[in-house]
Amino acid sequence: MRSLLFPLAVTLAVQVLVSMAVVTVPVLAPAVAAETGASASHVGIFIAMVYGASMAASLVSGPLVQRFGAIRLSQACLVACAVGLACVATGVPALFVVGALFLGMGYGPVTPASSHILAKSTPPEKMSFIFSLKQTGVPIGGALAGALVPALVLWGGWRVAALAVAGACLATFISAQPMREALDADRIPDRPLVFSSLAGPLRYTLGDPVLRRLAFCSFFFAALQLCLITFLVTYLTLNVGISLVAAGLMLAAAQAGGVIGRIGWGMIADRWGRPMYVLGLLAIAMGAAAVATGRFTPQWSVVSVALVCAAFGATAIGWNGVYLAQVARLAPPGKAGDATGGALVFTYGGVLFGPPAFTFLIEGGVSYAWAFVVLAAPAVACGLWLFGRKTSAVRALDNTR
Structure with missing residues (x-):
């Protein structure tokens, strides 16, 4: 049970935080629009850029998992989401684009990385349940963004709210480190990252x-x-x-x-x-x-x-x-x-x-x-x-x- 619980806990935590990071921007959209004068509907373009970057990032995630390890890649995803939210917090339009790309690069590889971890640790007869349990991190992250981010906006403004979620991503990055040695033991450090492998x-x-x-x-x-x-x-x-x-x-x-x-x-x-x-x-x-x-x-x-x-x-x-x-x-x-x-x-x-x-x-x-x-x-x-x-x-x- 311990060998199954720990991988599930860390993958679920990472999924919750990256999902929360992506949903944070649509929740912030009205406050951002009120301050900057931009249309709140532009958040649709932002989300399209996020998922476009996610497509590309998920495609290259398999070789990255095998070379660097699934936990290390998950940690990199958390850092990318934190950087993306920090770019959004600047309020600079050009950096909004950069922020969307970083959020997409952080969101895309998380599911392949967690699948790699859970496929090793989960018995076949429990696989659908464990994978489904991990995937609850997506709606849970969205629910947390909807519940907490507006309160943070009222407390400190939308920039503080974005940076607070970024800080939570970095805290999760640190908390995942003790699991890295055990769960990334199967990585292949010298695997080449050539185009054909990606x-x-x-x-x-x-x-x-x-x-x-x-x-x-x-x-x-x-x-x-x-x-x-x-x-x-x-x-x-x-x-x-x-x-x-x-x-x-x-x-x-x-x-x-x-x-x-x-x-x-x-x-x-x-x-x-x-x-x-x-x-x-x-x-x-x-x-x-x-x-x-x-x-x-x-x-x-x-x-x-x-x-x-x-x-x-x-x-x-x-x-x-x-x-x-x-x-x-x-x-x-x-x-x-x-x-x-x-x-x-x-x-x-x-x-x-x-x-x-x-x-x-x-x-x-x-x-x-x-x-x-x-x-x-x-x-x-x-x-x-x-x-x-x-x-x-x-x-x-x-x-x-």
């Missing part, structure tokens, strides 16, 4: 038919997930007539559903022994929840809206742990970081694609209801694909206990 994770993902299928599906799952997070509050306030405070609570309900879902689906996948089926069911369920969300009207009760939002979050946010555990299962021993880095290129691609596509539909005159349907349809199709394309290799992996 492109290897993507070639590996594209070359394996099952990994390619999972990565392709994750593109559409992530697109729908980010549309939920990005547009729910705006949709509820402008189209359903819910107050901003109540809409924020609905988003909190979705995030809470994501935390519970990530843990619950991981447990179900391990107990059932069919993670591919679980992902297929989640895809169909997130599509149904998206359609139900698009049908909200002012006549819906607050409880009904909250329940649908929680179900949307439990599925559209809750799938990641089962997905990452399956990617790690499919990877050869010691290659979980490479496989995860290559697969996450597609996942982050969905993050970049989803919100702009949703915006394009709305600006083109499509209703929110139909925009949710358009984004949900490919996710549901992917769910059916996961049911219909069960190879013998996947069946064998699903039955691993």
Whole structure:
């Protein structure tokens, strides 16, 4: 238990802090806009730059893990996030761009690094649950940013708030150091970082038919997930007539559903022994929840809206742990970081694609209801694909206990 608890604790802590660092900037956006005169909507461009850098960083993370070690790379990610927030705290527009790139470089490699650690320390029969538990760090980090950062802004201003989160990242960097020697014992210090080795994770993902299928599906799952997070509050306030405070609570309900879902689906996948089926069911369920969300009207009760939002979050946010555990299962021993880095290129691609596509539909005159349907349809199709394309290799992996 000790050999499993410590790696889980350190990877979860790192995930919470880098997620909190990324969400801190959108939370600060109104305060920054009020002082600088910039439009708060520019935060969408900022987040796009963050995830663009995350795509590139996740691609190169596998070789970096093998050369420097997963803990050392995680520590570097925490430092990068701290530097990114420090750049934001300057208030200089050009340094906002630099800050977005540093935050992306800090966010992207964390999941491949943690997958490398957990794949070594987790028994196969507990992998979906442990990976899902670690992935709760994403919504937990977002919830902490939403709860703590506004209070810090009121206390000391938005610059102090940004620097406080940066300081927390550096404190986590220090706290992870005692684990470095044990968890990075398998690193290869003389591994060359040539271009061909850095492109290897993507070639590996594209070359394996099952990994390619999972990565392709994750593109559409992530697109729908980010549309939920990005547009729910705006949709509820402008189209359903819910107050901003109540809409924020609905988003909190979705995030809470994501935390519970990530843990619950991981447990179900391990107990059932069919993670591919679980992902297929989640895809169909997130599509149904998206359609139900698009049908909200002012006549819906607050409880009904909250329940649908929680179900949307439990599925559209809750799938990641089962997905990452399956990617790690499919990877050869010691290659979980490479496989995860290559697969996450597609996942982050969905993050970049989803919100702009949703915006394009709305600006083109499509209703929110139909925009949710358009984004949900490919996710549901992917769910059916996961049911219909069960190879013998996947069946064998699903039955691993």
